[in-house]
Amino acid sequence: MRVAGGPANRRRAEDFPVQSRADHTPPTSPETLTPLEGSKAFKLCSGARTVTARDRVETRIRSAAPAPDVECDTCKLRQLLLLLLLLRMGRVAALVSVFVALALCEAGLSVAFGGDLQYAPNYGVELSALERQVPVRDGLAWGYYAKSCPKAEDIVAQRVAVFLKKDVGVSPGLLRLIFHDCFVQGCDGSILLRLESGTELDDPANRSIRQVALDLVDDAKAALEKVCPGVVTCADIVVMAGRESVKQVGGPAFNVPLGRRDSFTFSNDTSDLPPPTATFQAQLDLYATKNLDLADLVALSGAHTLGDAGCGAFQNRLRPTVDPKLNKVYAKYLTNLCPTNGATARTGLDFFSPTKFDNVYYKNFATGGALLTSDQELDQNKQALGLVRLYASNQSAFFNQFLWSYIKMSQIVSSPPNTGEVRRKCSVNNGGKSSASSSIEPEIISMVTDGRVDI
Numbered sequence: 001m002r003v004a005g006g007p008a009n010r011r012r013a014e015d016f017p018v019q020s021r022a023d024h025t026p027p028t029s030p031e032t033l034t035p036l037e038g039s040k041a042f043k044l045c046s047g048a049r050t051v052t053a054r055d056r057v058e059t060r061i062r063s064a065a066p067a068p069d070v071e072c073d074t075c076k077l078r079q080l081l082l083l084l085l086l087l088r089m090g091r092v093a094a095l096v097s098v099f100v101a102l103a104l105c106e107a108g109l110s111v112a113f114g115g116d117l118q119y120a121p122n123y124g125v126e127l128s129a130l131e132r133q134v135p136v137r138d139g140l141a142w143g144y145y146a147k148s149c150p151k152a153e154d155i156v157a158q159r160v161a162v163f164l165k166k167d168v169g170v171s172p173g174l175l176r177l178i179f180h181d182c183f184v185q186g187c188d189g190s191i192l193l194r195l196e197s198g199t200e201l202d203d204p205a206n207r208s209i210r211q212v213a214l215d216l217v218d219d220a221k222a223a224l225e226k227v228c229p230g231v232v233t234c235a236d237i238v239v240m241a242g243r244e245s246v247k248q249v250g251g252p253a254f255n256v257p258l259g260r261r262d263s264f265t266f267s268n269d270t271s272d273l274p275p276p277t278a279t280f281q282a283q284l285d286l287y288a289t290k291n292l293d294l295a296d297l298v299a300l301s302g303a304h305t306l307g308d309a310g311c312g313a314f315q316n317r318l319r320p321t322v323d324p325k326l327n328k329v330y331a332k333y334l335t336n337l338c339p340t341n342g343a344t345a346r347t348g349l350d351f352f353s354p355t356k357f358d359n360v361y362y363k364n365f366a367t368g369g370a371l372l373t374s375d376q377e378l379d380q381n382k383q384a385l386g387l388v389r390l391y392a393s394n395q396s397a398f399f400n401q402f403l404w405s406y407i408k409m410s411q412i413v414s415s416p417p418n419t420g421e422v423r424r425k426c427s428v429n430n431g432g433k434s435s436a437s438s439s440i441e442p443e444i445i446s447m448v449t450d451g452r453v454d455i
């Protein structure tokens with residue numbers, strides 16, 4: 001087990017100078033955002049696709065959950081614009097048209113200006129009120145494999161549980177994997193490809209991706225191929241496994257829309273993976289190119305509640321001078337751990353609970369315990385700092401925003417979207433040659449396929 005072993009686990013919060021309670025109280029200033037309010041995506045219908053009447057009926061019939069309320073701000077705004085437009089055509093005609101348009105809007109058919117997403121197709125998944133509002137891109141659906149591979153999500157969950165028993169590091173490994181897959185060329189499983197022509201994994205930013213996470217994906221894929229061959233994509237496995245890796249170590253349980261395709265190839269350009277020294281603005285700008293906003297940035301950074309980092313990722317905060325924002329005791333611990341530049345030791349990104357998905361990452365800001373410069377930089381912006389403080393004092397607020405932002409991140413597309421294949425093996429496209437050698441133990445695969453593990 002690699003996660004923050006040794007002395008890190010023996011240190012206690014009391015070892016750091018204690019901050020007053022006031023530092024943990026939720027901010028009350030009007031500028032401070034509440035979870036999701038800061039997210040542009042929270043505005044219903046934005047970034048959405050057209051939902052047909054058929055989708056609506058299908059959803060109502062198939063969904064175990066009650067049909068979502070259609071509350072579409074954009075739609076209503078458009079009716080108002082329509083009214084203003086039509087007023088120029090005479091009062092009676094305008095009023096009749098507006099009544100018709102409002103009725104259509106209530107029916108979920110926003111025809112006036114081309115239509116918006118109300119919600120995505122749903123094949124039997126019970127969604128929370130929050131999940132029902134998440135914009136879902138064209139081609140993805142809740143319960144996508146309900147008919148073609150009904151046990152898909154259970155199998156992935158089961159594989160994560162089995163791996164977790166052996167190595168808690170699989171959890172941070174998987175969570176980082178989805179980030180590194182989605183930020184390069186979209187969420188298309190490109191990071192898994194190990195082709196003769198190369199792999200994204202050779203990039204320095206990807207070198208510390210845990211092998212156990214890659215093994216988990218290969219293992220889950222092998223198990224799924226036995227049950228429903230050629231159906232579940234590796235890109236979807238990454239998304240499901242990342243979600244499980246959060247849930248199974250204490251984080252929120254949530255649904256993810258599925259239906260991604262696997263890419264045929266990988267990208268040589270991994271410059272979209274931000275360095276640990278990235279400023280707040282650089283991170284925000286990069287996220288914006290992925291349709292992710294400030295609230296997404298703050299919540300997704302909370303993934304650093306899990307796992308560890310090597311000295312190279314934070315040595316800039318120790319030398320030539322110690323970053324004054326680092327807690328003095330913590331800085332001393334880090335300097336001892338990494339006595340020279342280039343040292344290879346590792347320590348938890350969240351010093352106190354690196355194997356648990358919780359809000360301690362945010363609490364660490366108040367005690368000078370944010371490890372990476374990119375983490376620390378969240379205090380450079382008033383809104384971001386407001387969210388950091390909110391999440392430090394309210395774990396549910398963090399969990400809600402995290403699941404929202406995770407689902408958003410999991411929908412980053414490469415162009416053109418919805419092209420690709422269902423790979424038979426995750427490390428190689430169906431027409432290509434692999435350079436990979438798997439380190440999965442056949443025993444683990446056979447446990448699930450011969451029924452020794454219930455799914």
Ligand code: HEM
Binds near residue numbers: 175278372374
């Ligand atoms: C600006 C954004 C980010 C930066 C600069 C960043 C940077 C880093 C760095 C430098 C490490 C340590 C790597 C090493 O030393 O081996 C790391 C680890 C990690 N990152 Fe991030 N990260 C960012 C965003 C994210 C996001 C969005 C997620 C997931 C949602 C994520 C999940 C993780 C996890 C779970 C680990 C621990 C991995 C392990 O222990 O195997 N990071 N990150």
